[in-house]
Amino acid sequence: MHWLGLLSMPLAVQAQGFSTTMLRFGCSQIVIDRIDPLVEPGSIPSAHVHQMWENAFNASMPVTDISKLASCTSCTFDQDLSNYWTANVYFRARNGTFKRVPQMVNDQIGAANGGITVYYTAPGPNTVTAFKPGFRMFSGDVARRTPTNLGRKVQSCFRCYTGPNFGGNTYSPCFDLQRDTEGLPQTPCPGGIRSSVIFPICWDGKNLDSPNHMDHVAHPVDGPASFAMVDGKCPSTHPVKIPQVHYEIVWDTTKFNNKEEWPEAGSQPFVLSTGDPTGYGQHGDYVFGWKDNTLQHAMDNRCFGPTCRGLTTQGFNKANQCTVKTVVREDNNGWLKELPGGHHIM
Ligand SMILES: *[C@@H]1O[C@H](CO)[C@@H](O)[C@H](O)[C@H]1NC(C)=O
Ligand SMILES: *[C@@H]1O[C@H](CO)[C@@H](O)[C@H](O)[C@H]1NC(C)=O
Secondary structure, three states: OOOOOOOOOOHHHHHOOEOOEEEEEEEOEEEEEOOOOOOOOOOOOOOOOEEEEOOOOOOOOOOOOHHHOOOOOOEOEOOEOOEEEEEOEEEEOOOOOEEEOOEEOOOOOOOOOOOEEEEEEEOOOOOOOOOOOOOEEEEEOOOOOOOOOOHHHOOEEEEEOOOOOHHHOOOOOOOOOOOEEOOOOOOOOOOOEEEEEEOOOEEOOOOOOOOOOOOOEEOOOOOOOOOOEOOOOOOOOOOEEOOEEEEEEEEOHHHHOOHHHOOOOOOOOEEEOOOOOOOOOOEEEEEOOEOOOHHHHHHHOOOEEOEOOOOOEOOHHHHOOOOOOOOOOOOOOOOEOOOOOOOOOO
């Protein structure tokens, strides 16, 4: 379990309540498309390109038990039919054209097709209430272009892998102030770049969604919970502790590391599909879709890593077959004159 570094975690950190109940597993990419059922339901195309993992994904996702709509899952847990999606990353060449940056499979995940690593964390057994069917939420601020300076409590960060094999260190996303940055790395990363997005851990106990997809959830009273530091007290407005959802995506930026091709001004060349050249506007979208009470079961039984007694898993040979058809037909692979949706870099 070196990926969590739990064994080598300093005792002081463990004493602060580092969780021991944590699912960590992979989901293959199912589609890259310009739809967004959470923020722009029914809008084809949506404002910017997303990539998705999981199934039952279309431009408008009904507020219902989506685990009953999907016919397959691209995740390794058979019971997880949730939808996970994020913005894509593009390389901006010196001549002003853009190319989508492919993904690579994360440490200790297996033969996924690109994909995402998903974590669900609880402080211990019987401490969280799993999401209800139809629940969805959003984390991040697409318009942000400045750091929050939340230090280890930051909810979105990047890691510049300094060498192959994840720079030899995949420890504690957003927790390692030496290695993680809130904005996109400023120097070439020989091992690629990891994105991390962390979601709030308190819920109002009533609403499955809210107009901005954020107000029905909240951070603990003493501020956002770092990765796996989930023992904070929830505010009275949002008293129900929910599992901490956390995404990791590893971008294979290695083909774009030639500084001769980087902007002459000396800035880094990567932009999010929203037009964000800083990375501070990184965000994640989540639609819950675990079957029946399976997520509650996992959280209550100290499940850890990619397996859980009582749940079943499939291999990536099967998970990779779970795909959906692209809705918006546009070039996602060539050199583009502009970002899909015509986003300006700002
Ligand atoms: C999306 O999927 C839902 C459920 O399967 C369906 O009711 C709806 O019509 C679909 N919408 C589109 C735009 O395909
Ligand atoms: C722009 O630059 C990229 C990378 O250097 C190159 O592959 C591409 O062919 C160039 N496109 C044009 C239109 O010059």
